[in-house]
Amino acid sequence: MSDITRVLKAVEQGDSGAVEQFWALVYEELRRLASAQLAREQPGQTLDVTALVHEAYLRLAVDQEHPFDNRRHFFAAAARAMRRILVDAARRKGRDKRGGGRCREFPDLDALHASGTPEEVLALHEALDRFAAVDPVLARLVELRFFVGLTLSQAAGCLDISPSTADRGWRYARAWLYADMTGAGGTDGSDE
Numbered sequence: 001m002s003d004i005t006r007v008l009k010a011v012e013q014g015d016s017g018a019v020e021q022f023w024a025l026v027y028e029e030l031r032r033l034a035s036a037q038l039a040r041e042q043p044g045q046t047l048d049v050t051a052l053v054h055e056a057y058l059r060l061a062v063d064q065e066h067p068f069d070n071r072r073h074f075f076a077a078a079a080r081a082m083r084r085i086l087v088d089a090a091r092r093k094g095r096d097k098r099g100g101g102r103c104r105e106f107p108d109l110d111a112l113h114a115s116g117t118p119e120e121v122l123a124l125h126e127a128l129d130r131f132a133a134v135d136p137v138l139a140r141l142v143e144l145r146f147f148v149g150l151t152l153s154q155a156a157g158c159l160d161i162s163p164s165t166a167d168r169g170w171r172y173a174r175a176w177l178y179a180d181m182t183g184a185g186g187t188d189g190s191d192e
Contacts, residue, residue, distance in 0.1 A: 083147040090118035
C-alpha cells in the first residue's frame with residue numbers, strides 16, 4: 001500500500017493530523033512529477049518546476065472538497081491540473097504578439113511532449129479534447145503519459161488496465177491524435 005493510500009485511509013478514519021501529512025506527501029509527489037515532466041523543457045522557459053508544482057498544488061487543494069480516494073485518483077487529478085497549467089502557459093506564449101500565428105506540422109507524435117513548443121502543446125490539448133469524446137479512458141492514458149510523464153506501465157496501473165491493453169490503447173491513441181493533428185482525417189471514431 002502506498003504512503004498516499006495509507007494516509008488517505010487515516011483521513012477517512014478521522015485522523016486530523018493525516019490531512020496535513022497527506023498534503024505534504026502530495027506536494028513531494030508533485031515535485032517529483034513536475035521535475036520529470038519539465039526535465040525536457042527547453043532552456044529559457046519561464047515555467048519552472050517550482051512554479052508548476054505550486055500552481056498544481058493550489059489547483060488540487062482548491063478543486064478538492066475532500067482528499068482523493070486513492071493514489072490513482074491523485075494521479076488523475078494531478079494530470080488534469082498539470083495539463084491545464086501547461087496549456088495555459090502555452091496559450092500565453094503562443095499569442096500572436098509572441099509569434100503564435102506560425103503554423104507547424106507534427107511529423108513525429110512520439111517526440112511530442114508537454115514541454116514542447118506552445119503550438120505543439122495547444123494542438124495536442126485540442127486533439128485530446130476531441131479524442132476524449134471518442135475514448136475517455138485512452139484520453140486519460142495520454143494525459144498521464146504526456147502531461148505527468150508516467151511510463152506506460154505506471155499509467156496502466158493508475159487506470160487499472162493491463163499493460164497489454166495500455167500498449168494497444170497507446171498505439172491507437174497516438175495514431176488517432178497524429179491523424180487529427182495533421183489533418184489526415186479518420187478521427188471521428190468510425191471505421192469507414
